[in-house]
Amino acid sequence: MHHLRKIWAIMAKDLAVELRTREVLGAMFVFALLVIFIFNFAFELRVEDQRTLAPGVLWVAITFAGMLGLSRSFIREKDRGSLEGLLLAPVDRGVIFLGKMLGNALFIAVIALIILPAFVILFNLSAAVMPQLAMIAVLGTIGLSGVGTLFSAMAVHTRAREILLPVLLFPLIVPVILSAVKLSAAVIDNVPFAEVQQWLSLLVVFDIVFAVLSFLFFDYVVEE
Amino acid sequence: MIEIKGLIKAFGSRLVLRGITLHVDAGEFVTLVGPNGAGKTTLIRILATLSRPSAGRVLLGGCDLNEDPMVVRRMIGLVSHRTLLYDDLSGEQNLLFYAQLYDVARPKTRAEELLRQVGLWGRQHDPVSTYSRGMQQRLAIARALLHNPPVLLLDEPDTGLDRQAAATLGALLRQTDLGQRTVLMTTHNLEYAAAWGERVAILVNGQIAFQTNRSETDLTTLRAQYDHYASPA
Numbered sequence: 001m002h003h004l005r006k007i008w009a010i011m012a013k014d015l016a017v018e019l020r021t022r023e024v025l026g027a028m029f030v031f032a033l034l035v036i037f038i039f040n041f042a043f044e045l046r047v048e049d050q051r052t053l054a055p056g057v058l059w060v061a062i063t064f065a066g067m068l069g070l071s072r073s074f075i076r077e078k079d080r081g082s083l084e085g086l087l088l089a090p091v092d093r094g095v096i097f098l099g100k101m102l103g104n105a106l107f108i109a110v111i112a113l114i115i116l117p118a119f120v121i122l123f124n125l126s127a128a129v130m131p132q133l134a135m136i137a138v139l140g141t142i143g144l145s146g147v148g149t150l151f152s153a154m155a156v157h158t159r160a161r162e163i164l165l166p167v168l169l170f171p172l173i174v175p176v177i178l179s180a181v182k183l184s185a186a187v188i189d190n191v192p193f194a195e196v197q198q199w200l201s202l203l204v205v206f207d208i209v210f211a212v213l214s215f216l217f218f219d220y221v222v223e224e
Numbered sequence: 225m226i227e228i229k230g231l232i233k234a235f236g237s238r239l240v241l242r243g244i245t246l247h248v249d250a251g252e253f254v255t256l257v258g259p260n261g262a263g264k265t266t267l268i269r270i271l272a273t274l275s276r277p278s279a280g281r282v283l284l285g286g287c288d289l290n291e292d293p294m295v296v297r298r299m300i301g302l303v304s305h306r307t308l309l310y311d312d313l314s315g316e317q318n319l320l321f322y323a324q325l326y327d328v329a330r331p332k333t334r335a336e337e338l339l340r341q342v343g344l345w346g347r348q349h350d351p352v353s354t355y356s357r358g359m360q361q362r363l364a365i366a367r368a369l370l371h372n373p374p375v376l377l378l379d380e381p382d383t384g385l386d387r388q389a390a391a392t393l394g395a396l397l398r399q400t401d402l403g404q405r406t407v408l409m410t411t412h413n414l415e416y417a418a419a420w421g422e423r424v425a426i427l428v429n430g431q432i433a434f435q436t437n438r439s440e441t442d443l444t445t446l447r448a449q450y451d452h453y454a455s456p457a
Contacts, residue, residue, distance in 0.1 A: 002327075005324065006324060006325055009321060009324035009325060010325075013310070013313070013321045016313060016317065017310055017312045017313060020312045020313065020351065021312050080309075080310065080311060081304075081306030081307065081308050081309075082308055082309065082310050084274060084302075084304075084306070084308055085308030085309070085322065085367070086325075087273075087274060088272055088273070088274065088297060088300075088302055088308070089297065089322065089325035089326060090294050090295075090297040090298045090325075090326065091325050092294075223276065
């Protein structure tokens, strides 16, 4: 309970800052929507069945928009000096990690859920797929934000921090994107769950393993 | 209260602190002056557990910094030239957030008490970004005192303040029950060092070059000593 309160405090603080500035969520939303629009228009010209590409487009939009949020997560703390305030507190570094990670996951999940209706409309999908896509989005978001939060904290100490984050992160999150795309495709094509169960397992295992590893390594990353 | 023995800090091959030994008694106010690059901020960062020493031993209230950083963090309050505040949040929101991290009992009451003490009650709901530099620094002091730490570390708290704001800060530092706290402050300003501290130490090139009690010196003598030790040969 003691740790949970602090995790909640850090997450709520990030949310309060965001509600006041609307710096990150707005940019993430517009960017994700633009990606979906651009791909939709681009594929309309040559591709016969856009539905085959739809899962990939959705996850490109979520990943790229998520990258915007993740990169700002620690840059904001570092530039304002508040990162030292956090590290100075008698709080386990893992607690700080979890607070930041859950904040990031919340932002990415909110964007994913907001763009889903636009995605469904633009790619002529049935609205019935939305709840399942939303569940996959939440699972994928946890994987993205787990590793992403760790690498965001790592990149923030470097000069080319905004460039470095995607370079470090993209290769690592391939399993998340791959399994999320496979699962989304299965939902859109109405494939029986048993056929894609291994992708769901991969996604869940990735979420757990990388969240735990990131939790353990966070202390070393923020140490001077 | 603060016991530093043979403290060394190196960044790669560059030695920043070269074997500092310093003892600060409980309740004592010690100021540390020195030119840029002398190692003042590095020393404060190590004491604040934000940086690890390369060698040597540092004890705060008998606790080893390396062995028990969590206990040490509860014992210190840090005010640096950066406020460590969230400027998009209000003064009160900042204090309430940090109060949760420090497990402060009755956080609302404590925040109000401190905001009144630093003269910011009335502006508590305004975003910190609308505060003047002096007001932000007063809020930073409130943040540092939130959990009532026995040790206060001040890293150039007067940076960016005009004379009037610095004088207000000095008065505030003297009024906030500092008699009961141990204070280690770094500054470039000899006048403040002599006026606020009970003991002044001169840090040059990562070493304590000279230290004296305020009662045994005056500002002119201190300036002469500083020029002697800190001026390049």
